[in-house]
Amino acid sequence: MTSAGNLATYNFAYLDEQTKRMIRRAILKAIAIPGYQVPFASREMPMPYGWGTGGVQVTASILGPDDTLKVIDQGADDTTNAVSIRAFFQKVANVKVTTKTGEATVIQTRHRIPEEPLTEGQVLVYQVPIPEPLRFLEPRETETRKMHALEEYGLMHVKLYEDIARNGHIATTYAYPVKVGERYVMDPSPIPKFDNPKMHRSQALQLFGAGREKRIYAIPPHTEVVSLDFEDYPFEIQKFEKPCALCGAENVYLDEVVLDDKGGRMFVCSDTDHCEDRRNAGHVGELGVAQTEAAE
Amino acid sequence: MALANASLDGGFQDAVFESQAVFRGLMDAMSRPGTIQTLETPAKAPGALSAAQSAILLCLADPDTSVWLSPSLYAQDALGWISFHSGAPVTHSMSNANFAFLGLGEALPDFLGFANGTQEYPDRSTTIIIELPALTGGQALVAAGPGIENEIDMSPSGLPDNFVRRWSANHGLFPRGVDLIFTCGSTVMCLPRSTQLKQREV
Ligand SMILES: [Zn+2]
Numbered sequence: 001m002t003s004a005g006n007l008a009t010y011n012f013a014y015l016d017e018q019t020k021r022m023i024r025r026a027i028l029k030a031i032a033i034p035g036y037q038v039p040f041a042s043r044e045m046p047m048p049y050g051w052g053t054g055g056v057q058v059t060a061s062i063l064g065p066d067d068t069l070k071v072i073d074q075g076a077d078d079t080t081n082a083v084s085i086r087a088f089f090q091k092v093a094n095v096k097v098t099t100k101t102g103e104a105t106v107i108q109t110r111h112r113i114p115e116e117p118l119t120e121g122q123v124l125v126y127q128v129p130i131p132e133p134l135r136f137l138e139p140r141e142t143e144t145r146k147m148h149a150l151e152e153y154g155l156m157h158v159k160l161y162e163d164i165a166r167n168g169h170i171a172t173t174y175a176y177p178v179k180v181g182e183r184y185v186m187d188p189s190p191i192p193k194f195d196n197p198k199m200h201r202s203q204a205l206q207l208f209g210a211g212r213e214k215r216i217y218a219i220p221p222h223t224e225v226v227s228l229d230f231e232d233y234p235f236e237i238q239k240f241e242k243p244c245a246l247c248g249a250e251n252v253y254l255d256e257v258v259l260d261d262k263g264g265r266m267f268v269c270s271d272t273d274h275c276e277d278r279r280n281a282g283h284v285g286e287l288g289v290a291q292t293e294a295a296e
Numbered sequence: 297m298a299l300a301n302a303s304l305d306g307g308f309q310d311a312v313f314e315s316q317a318v319f320r321g322l323m324d325a326m327s328r329p330g331t332i333q334t335l336e337t338p339a340k341a342p343g344a345l346s347a348a349q350s351a352i353l354l355c356l357a358d359p360d361t362s363v364w365l366s367p368s369l370y371a372q373d374a375l376g377w378i379s380f381h382s383g384a385p386v387t388h389s390m391s392n393a394n395f396a397f398l399g400l401g402e403a404l405p406d407f408l409g410f411a412n413g414t415q416e417y418p419d420r421s422t423t424i425i426i427e428l429p430a431l432t433g434g435q436a437l438v439a440a441g442p443g444i445e446n447e448i449d450m451s452p453s454g455l456p457d458n459f460v461r462r463w464s465a466n467h468g469l470f471p472r473g474v475d476l477i478f479t480c481g482s483t484v485m486c487l488p489r490s491t492q493l494k495q496r497e498v
Contacts, residue, residue: 029475221445222444
């Protein structure tokens, strides 16, 4: 990322007003047609594409002085990507920032949905690398657009069924395709399929921005989001054998952490804010230290 | 100088922050159909365009989008204001308009006369901004669909008696179709094409 000091003169939230208007028009259309990928004219941002320029442009177009922004990457607020994007918006929009899911009005994310259920009025902005769920089956944009137009999603089911034939189950664990509002098949970005059920009838507005491929799409609040599956092979989320080693949480998404070079490892919450909240509330996992002891 | 002074006033005082605030109100309204949102802005075009219509035009329209005005809104000072503050071209062709503005009390044109998008590009459609006498007190309607938890009651005043039938035809085109923004003074209510509407049963 270009250091913020080089952004000598910039508009509020970096983008010029004409670009914001264009993105805002695309966002309203995306909300009106849930799951449909609205093309937009993506702008160069002072960071490489892999850093979430689509999400950054969406966030920049909706953010105002009353917002509180949270940025997560793989569930954590303190990774380089999250820290850089947060610093960028503090610099160019002077917004309040937080790591607390409940305090944020806008949350920009890569690869996770927070464990704490989102509420009415919150906006979740996803960074999307490849917005087209049919792309790896059909490289031609004209063809995938036709498939969406005709609601012809047989190819997607064939791919999932081949998965079953090869592995005995659907092996796709990330970017697991969903159907939105009983109409469009949509790529939820590379979140673990564990998070897919959180999109279904969420109270929050969910916006997706793909910078390199120049697409914006949306899931309005309270919208049906169904993970594709088969009657004999129903959709299932990942299950973890043990609770979080630090806070004891069950039914959350865990990351593996290597402890030493002798094969020692533990599984901890990928959502660092959720884990911290639980530990502050007195929950202690197998390898965790009670917060009161730690403070002494 | 042909441009009347009235055309120079009534823009955003602070374009960056006012357009952001107006947009968030619109985004909330579009993602929660049937709810009433207030657009906080001092923007007001001369003539019959309401405060909310003026704010929406300034927030969304620019040289890249064309604007259609209904007969009661089509006046010299309004044209001057649109040109000066937004640069948006005003078109006589409903089917080419990105945004269509309808004045208070005017008959609702056939939705099929506007751009309805294509099956491949349903976003290439007209957003119609309709000024009404009130956003409550009219026919008792029930809305359902994306953005709505179960159902929501809505009763905008001044809609034609056959509105539910006409809206259902538009909804039936999904993903094609038009999106509506009802306005009254500085308040707005949205009806995206995804919303199903029926009469409240007595
Ligand atoms: Zn934990």
